[in-house]
Amino acid sequence: MPPDKAGIIPRLRPRSASPTQPASPLNERPLSTAKRPSACPGLLRIVQALDGGICRIKLDGGSITADQANAVADAAEQFAGGVIEATNRANLQIRGIGAQSGALIDRLLAAGLGPRTAAGDDVRNLMLSPAVGIDRQMVFDTRPLAGQILETLQRHPRFHELSAKFAVQLDGAEALAMLEHPHDLWLSAIERSGETLLAFGLAGCPTDQPLAAVKLADGHALVVAVLELFLELARPEQTRMRHLLGEFSAVQLLEKIGQRVALLTVDDWHRSPAPDALHIxxxxxxxxxxxxxxxxxxxxxxxxxxxxxxxxxxxxxxxxxxxxxxxxxxxxxxxxxxxxxxxxxxxxxxxxxxNATEPLSRLIACTGANGCGKGLADTKHDARKLATLLPRALDVHLSGCSRSCAAAHRAPATLLAVSPGHYDLYFRDAAQPGFGALHARNLTIEAAATLFAGHSRSPLDA
Structure with missing residues (x-):
């Protein structure tokens, strides 16, 4: 749909952007089951792995109080194996849960770490900058809008039909921001003539070319419109926005979004990459x-x-x-x-x-064969060994299988396990899907370290 002279795509049909239908109260929660099947753990659904059950605690904006952190530590120590993981979506998960899963869940709920509603646990997938509200570069504090979005996701029953992997990113243009994780919907703050706008895109990252923008006041309405449109158009097997884009073009979806929210064009905007290692x-x-x-x-x-x-x-x-x-x-x-x-x-x-110069601070490794039935190698052990052999800190991802659970983004270098202690090496290549370009096969950790040492100007240093 062509924009008018002011660059605004006219609203053709008003639509409510504040669904408020009540959902079931939290005290009706299940302990270890879900209202719909999912392989993803949640707080109310314990998923089994080789090393026991996994409980994932979704944190609003990645934030947790010191008292809540102590509650997580206590629960992991008393009711599980004592392993707590920080995830690549800024959440926490507890591993090694046994027969006392109900007691563990109750402890976490008592600490205020649960969802607003039981059915809303899966869908509170909203990523913010870890420096939200305090970053020197931010255009605006995204927390009030994030609160609106999270409340709607959890309390609107229709949105409980979304996949547990369906995710939204709200970027306030902070310097500290993960810009490489793909999201089903992303929004990124920009300033135009003294006004704050939100550029947005589908099935991608803020560094992509945006489809359009909305005024900040319409940010919540945009999220509601996109999610409602997805649920209206997607078939049950189409769980992610990329699946829907395989059937409808971005232009077609944008036209339908523009019938619900006033859109603006932002052809000349591009989100700059974030500086490296600001999180250390x-x-x-x-x-x-x-x-x-x-x-x-x-x-x-x-x-x-x-x-x-x-x-x-x-x-x-x-x-x-x-x-x-x-x-x-x-x-x-x-x-x-x-x-x-x-x-x-x-x-x-x-x-x-x-210290970002410590090699172990820059390595990523999944659970591996020690805790996952799909893992072909003990990636945690091998990553620690690699850290002792690397000549300098490098961004390397060790994955026990092709699912890439530990890295939502494409790392500069990926070691993909093929058997215990052996890996195929890939370097990131924007022209190739998946992990990138295959560089070497069946490497031991020692051989991989030698190869990295011999590539002082490898793609790792780009």
Missing amino acids: GACPQAAAGLVYVGAVPPLGRLDPAMLRGAAETSRRFGDGSLRFTPWQSLLLPNVKAADAAEVLQSLEQNNLLT
Whole structure:
């Protein structure tokens, strides 16, 4: 549909953007079952793996209070195997859950870590910047709009039909932002003539060319319109926006969206890539004299003592909260700059990595054969070995199978397991799907390390 002279695509048909039908109360929750089948764990659905059950705790904007962090640590210690993982969607999950799954869930619900409604647990998949509200580069604080979106996702029964993998990203143009994870719908803040707009796209990332934009006041209405349209058009087997785009063109979908929300053209806008490694170490916030401090649990895994230690540090030096990130790491916000060195030392004493030059801080590895029936190698063990052999910190992803559970984005280099201790090596290539271009087959970890050492200007350094 062509825009008018002001660059606005006219609204052809008004539509309610605030569905408020009540959903079932949380006390009607199931313990280990879901209203519809899904292989994804949730807080109310324990999914079994080789090392026991998995419970995924979805955090609003990745944020958790120190008291809630202690509740997670206690639950993992008392009712599971003590393994806590930071995920690549800025959530937490507990592994190794046995017969006491009901007690574990009740402990987490009592800490306020559950959904607004039982049926809304799966669909609260909204990614924000870990530095939301405090980033020096942000165009606006996305938290109020995020709260509206999360409330609607959880309380509108129709949206409970969405896949547990269906995800939305709300980007406030922060410097600290994961811009490589594909989302079914993404929104990114821009400024035009003193007004804040939200550029948006489907089945992609904020660094893609946007389809159009809306005024900030229409951001919630846009999300509702896109999700309702998806549910109206998608067949049951079409669970993601990319599946729908295989049947309808982006232009066709945009025209239908424009019948519900006023759209604007933004042909000349492009989101700049985020700086590297801003999630590790101390970084200034928007407010003078304050920093956030980022640390990485090795390979995304914490034990209860590590989580409790980080929580206590946040009480002593921050605002009593932690923020988890899509890099499987955590931040302590609102730390006085004068205290940054002491905070870093405290986190290091709790076995967290605080320096981006440490090879282990930049490696990603899935659960691997030790905990997953599909894993062909013990990726966690092999990643630790690789870290001792690398000449410098490199961004490498070790995946036990082709599903790439540990990395939602395409890493610069991927080692794909083919058998215990052996991997095929891929380098990222925008012209090729999946992991990228196959570079070498059946490498041992030692051979992979030697190869990386011999490629001082490899795609890893791009």
